[in-house]
Amino acid sequence: xxxxxxxxxxxxxxxxxxxxxxxxxxxxxxxxxxxxxxxxxxxxxxxxxxxxxxxxxxxxxxxxxxxxxxxxxxxxxxxxxxxxxxxxxxxxxxxxxxxxxxxxxxxxxxxxxxxxxxxxxxxxxxxxxxxxxxxxxxxxxxxxxxxxxxxxxxxxxxxxxxxxxxxxxxxxxxxxxxxxxxxxxxxxxxxxxxxxxxxxxxxxxxxxxxxxxxxxxxxxxxxxxxxxxxxxxxxxxxxxxxxxxxxxxxxxxxxxxxxxxxxxxxxxxxxxxxxxxxxxxxxxxxxxxxxxxxxxxxxxxxxxxxxxxxxxxxxxxxxxxxxxxxxx
Amino acid sequence: xxxxxxxxxxxxxxxxxxxxxxxxxxxxxxxxxxxxxxxxxxxxxxxxxxxxxxxxxxxxxxxxxxxxxxxxxxxxxxxxxxxxxxxxxxxxxxxxxxxxxxxxxxxxxxxxxxxxxxxxxxxxxxxxxxxxxxxxxxxxxxxxxxxxxxxxxxxxxxxxxxxx
Numbered sequence: 001x002x003x004x005x006x007x008x009x010x011x012x013x014x015x016x017x018x019x020x021x022x023x024x025x026x027x028x029x030x031x032x033x034x035x036x037x038x039x040x041x042x043x044x045x046x047x048x049x050x051x052x053x054x055x056x057x058x059x060x061x062x063x064x065x066x067x068x069x070x071x072x073x074x075x076x077x078x079x080x081x082x083x084x085x086x087x088x089x090x091x092x093x094x095x096x097x098x099x100x101x102x103x104x105x106x107x108x109x110x111x112x113x114x115x116x117x118x119x120x121x122x123x124x125x126x127x128x129x130x131x132x133x134x135x136x137x138x139x140x141x142x143x144x145x146x147x148x149x150x151x152x153x154x155x156x157x158x159x160x161x162x163x164x165x166x167x168x169x170x171x172x173x174x175x176x177x178x179x180x181x182x183x184x185x186x187x188x189x190x191x192x193x194x195x196x197x198x199x200x201x202x203x204x205x206x207x208x209x210x211x212x213x214x215x216x217x218x219x220x221x222x223x224x225x226x227x228x229x230x231x232x233x234x235x236x237x238x239x240x241x242x243x244x245x246x247x248x249x250x251x252x253x254x255x256x257x258x259x260x261x262x263x264x265x266x267x268x269x270x271x272x273x274x275x276x277x278x279x280x281x282x283x284x285x286x287x288x289x290x291x292x293x294x295x296x297x298x299x300x301x302x303x304x305x306x307x308x309x310x311x312x313x314x315x316x317x318x319x320x321x322x323x324x325x326x327x328x
Numbered sequence: 329x330x331x332x333x334x335x336x337x338x339x340x341x342x343x344x345x346x347x348x349x350x351x352x353x354x355x356x357x358x359x360x361x362x363x364x365x366x367x368x369x370x371x372x373x374x375x376x377x378x379x380x381x382x383x384x385x386x387x388x389x390x391x392x393x394x395x396x397x398x399x400x401x402x403x404x405x406x407x408x409x410x411x412x413x414x415x416x417x418x419x420x421x422x423x424x425x426x427x428x429x430x431x432x433x434x435x436x437x438x439x440x441x442x443x444x445x446x447x448x449x450x451x452x453x454x455x456x457x458x459x460x461x462x463x464x465x466x467x468x469x470x471x472x473x474x475x476x477x478x479x480x481x482x483x484x485x486x487x488x489x490x491x492x
Contacts, residue, residue: 017430018395035399042383042402050409051436054386321386 014142019322021133021146025196033200035163044311046083057086057324060117063106066149066190067093069125072285073149073159075122076309080316081149083323103305104128105135112136117278118145118323126152126189136228137313145323147316153189158319159284160193162312164201166304167239169264169311170280174198176277178205180233181224183292186214186254188299190284191243192222199223209233211265213254230265242267242283245292258291268294272302334477334485336363337464342372343417345446346445346463354412356380358375358430359401361419364485369417377412380405387429409438415462419477421447424458428482449487451475463476 005178010027014020019032046054062081066074074090079310081088102110121129129148136144150156171177179198185191185208198206199222208219209227220226227233234240245261255261272281279292281303289295297303354377357366366379385400416430427445434440446462451469469475474490 037394042386042400045402045404046386048438050438053436055432056391058388117439321396325391326393 010214011137012129014261019319021129021148022116022157022319022323023133023146023148024296025157025160025193025200026155028157028196028200030200033161033197036315036318036322037168038160038300038313039322040161040311042312043083043321044318046317047310047313049081053083053085055085056321057081057084057117060086060324061115062086062088062118062120062320063111064088064090064120064149065093065111065122067090067104067121067128068150069094070122070150072309073122076312077147077158077316078147079122080313081118081320083313084317084320086324091328094158105129108132108135108311109177112141112144116144118147118320120147120149121151122149123151126154128152147323149318150189153187154192156189156193156284158301158312158316159190160197161319162308163190163194163241163282163284164197165191165311165315166282167280169307170304173203173240174203177203178207178236179203179239179241180207180227180237181241181243182209182230182233182267184214184246185210185219185243186216187246188243189202194241195222195224208235209244211255211261221325224283230271231274234274234311237279238278240267240272241276241280242284242287242293244284245288262291262294266290266292266294267297269296269300272297273301277304284310331489332449332465334448334487337352338372338485339369341365341446341448341462341464342369345369345373348377349415349437350413351376352379352413354380354407354414356382356405356414356416356430356434358416358418358426359383361448361479362417364477365419365446366417366481368485369446371398378406380407380414382433383447384426384429384433385388387433389425389429403433411433411438412438412454413442413448414440414468415444417446419448420475421445421450421460421463422453424454424456424477427458428456448477449456 012021012023064074064077078088082301128151131148132148159197206224207227208224209230283305287293287298353375355366355370357363359366363381370379382403383401385476425466444461448459448464450460450463474492476488476490478486
């Protein structure tokens with residue numbers, strides 16, 4: 001069956017080449033990424049209206065399946081779905097069925113039997129959203145869509161997309177940019193999604209800045225320049241994307257101490273001065289002030305960290321609106 | 329079929345609107361042709377309230393069949409909708425579904441005092457109880473044809489029939 005074939009090629013796209021699931025930025029054609037960013041723009045204005053809602057997903061059920069804790073991402077997905085008029089059901093699986101021993105796919109089958117239209121999935125295991133999408137396709141439930149809200153160290157595509165939206169908003173064009181991603185690249189699904197997004201959109205210079213111990217082996221093969229010296233890596237950057245130091249994912253002695261880390265890799269006004277004067281500073285949140293970013297930079301005029309949050313809702317609305325419509 | 333000249337129709341539409349518009353009249357153009365017309369009417373009628381522009385994609389009733397089609401532009405309404413006398417402007421009135429969507433969206437921006445509809449051409453084929461208050465030309469086209477307003481680089485408007 002051609003359907004099975006197209007699944008093995010790219011499970012994210014349907015026969016017509018339209019978005020079927022959002023699992024990863026990797027493998028998304030540039031046109032689809034640009035279409036998501038274009039579609040997000042009019043959604044940013046919906047939030048400024050008297051009625052902050054459009055009726056696109058009226059009568060649809062969106063299930064937030066969070067097998068791993070996340071307040072911010074879950075909340076922004078919830079707001080996005082509600083602004084599209086969907087009914088949103090939040091499930092913290094940590095504290096429910098999984099704890100009682102139910103398998104991932106049994107949970108999915110049960111919720112599908114409750115007429116779910118979309119699953120927003122956060123899971124500690126890389127590939128869990130793929131497994132769900134594959135399971136739904138194999139059982140002929142193509143009308144149910146899956147959005148990856150972060151899987152293990154693998155991908156966090158909506159974060160990557162909202163970062164691309166933010167960069168485009170402030171810099172207009174990707175083709176001349178130097179973008180530096182700083183921090184814990186090793187544990188960061190955000191960094192992977194950012195790198196795939198930036199390279200697909202044609203950013204000529206993507207840099208990663210981190211201590212050797214926080215760089216995945218072979219990161220150069222993703223098309224980035226690697227710097228272990230932050231001063232050197234920031235020179236001439238148009239965009240500085242900070243990452244959170246993921247203490248909860250640190251195993252063993254990867255770092256001497258957070259003070260030591262801040263000295264070498266924390267973004268201070270002095271280090272930021274090495275980037276272009278109009279460089280923007282981004283952070284996916286939650287921030288560790290005094291660990292990866294100095295308070296005066298986080299609250300400074302070059303920071304676009306709070307606009308990122310607002311854009312994130314519009315981008316998630318765009319993704320869900322593109323998934324939720326028919327394509328007959 | 330002989331297509332009427334869009335510029336002449338615009339002159340006729342301006343004349344129809346002239347007696348009723350006043351300083352409280354707000355024009356709301358529907359992307360894309362309706363916005364072009366609203367811009368021209370705004371100048372012709374020397375209105376003071378800036379025009380609004382609307383893309384009704386988020387309110388269309390065929391979303392569940394067809395999804396979001398093409399690129400959605402931003403709806404931008406620079407005037408307070410509460411208490412406004414709004415005239416929705418579109419190029420071609422056909423099934424009436426676009427106008428329904430526009431009215432639904434408009435009411436999510438506020439409660440206008442009145443809403444009227446001005447179109448360049450009514451091509452028949454209505455599927456909803458909607459009619460134009462101002463219309464420069466009425467014709468009947470088969471469902472296999474699309475009537476489109478086009479604008480040249482120098483701003484000249486013209487009509488074209490496209491086979492679906």
